[in-house]
Amino acid sequence: GAGVSQTPSNKVTEKGKYVELRCDPISGHTALYWYRQSLGQGPEFLIYFQGTGAADDSGLPNDRFFAVRPEGSVSTLKIQRTERGDSAVYLCASSLTRDDNEQFFGPGTRLTVL
Amino acid sequence: SQELEQSPQSLIVQEGKNLTINCTSSKTLYGLYWYKQKYGEGLIFLMMLQKGGEEKSHEKITAKLDEKKQQSSLHITASQPSHAGIYLCGADFYSGGSNYKLTFGKGTLLTVNP
Numbered sequence: 001g002a003g004v005s006q007t008p009s010n011k012v013t014e015k016g017k018y019v020e021l022r023c024d025p026i027s028g029h030t031a032l033y034w035y036r037q038s039l040g041q042g043p044e045f046l047i048y049f050q051g052t053g054a055a056d057d058s059g060l061p062n063d064r065f066f067a068v069r070p071e072g073s074v075s076t077l078k079i080q081r082t083e084r085g086d087s088a089v090y091l092c093a094s095s096l097t098r099d100d101n102e103q104f105f106g107p108g109t110r111l112t113v114l
Numbered sequence: 115s116q117e118l119e120q121s122p123q124s125l126i127v128q129e130g131k132n133l134t135i136n137c138t139s140s141k142t143l144y145g146l147y148w149y150k151q152k153y154g155e156g157l158i159f160l161m162m163l164q165k166g167g168e169e170k171s172h173e174k175i176t177a178k179l180d181e182k183k184q185q186s187s188l189h190i191t192a193s194q195p196s197h198a199g200i201y202l203c204g205a206d207f208y209s210g211g212s213n214y215k216l217t218f219g220k221g222t223l224l225t226v227n228p
Contacts, residue, residue, distance in 0.1 A: 042202050042218025105156030
């Protein structure tokens with residue numbers, strides 16, 4: 001079956017612009033996670049959704065970052081007034097439930113802020 | 115300082131050789147996850163360890179969590195070019211079992227020469 005998909009695969013934007021990154025989890029997976037991976041670093045937790053609600057958004061770096069999952073499936077990570085420091089690969093993962101230890105990761109969206 | 119240190123940072127081995135990657139934590143681990151990542155792709159779950167002394171194997175890859183639950187090692191036997199990639203350890207530092215909020219190491223880049 002289909003895995004986690006993310007679009008776009010690459011996004012180049014200018015400083016100060018608004019961007020949206022989309023994640024399509026595996027069908028039926030109730031838990032969805034966003035991570036950010038900077039060059040040479042491991043992924044860094046951003047936010048976790050259980051169903052439609054953000055159960056833990058403690059990893060979001062500031063209020064320019066926001067994520068939604070209105071129907072409990074697709075999620076969108078939104079970044080306002082982008083800064084060069086936001087450049088990274090944004091990874092999305094899903095799992096069947098929160099208690100499921102195995103997270104399935106998408107290929108990521110590479111964001112470059114010029 | 116990093117809560118989770120991986121060593122070595124990179125490793126080049128000849129096909130057929132054995133190798134070990136270490137992951138050392140500055141705090142007690144309530145779960146330790148090993149993932150593999152190839153460039154431009156998402157993370158692939160390898161295995162999860164929870165109990166001190168626990169050891170798991172998948173094909174030619176074996177991982178162990180030490181008794182004091184602050185270090186894990188990943189061992190590959192008779193390495194193959196298909197083993198090449200970045201190996202990441204991810205830690206669950208929360209005794210309540212928040213397995214979603216993983217803290218990752220920086221990764222170990224493995225190259226296997228044919």
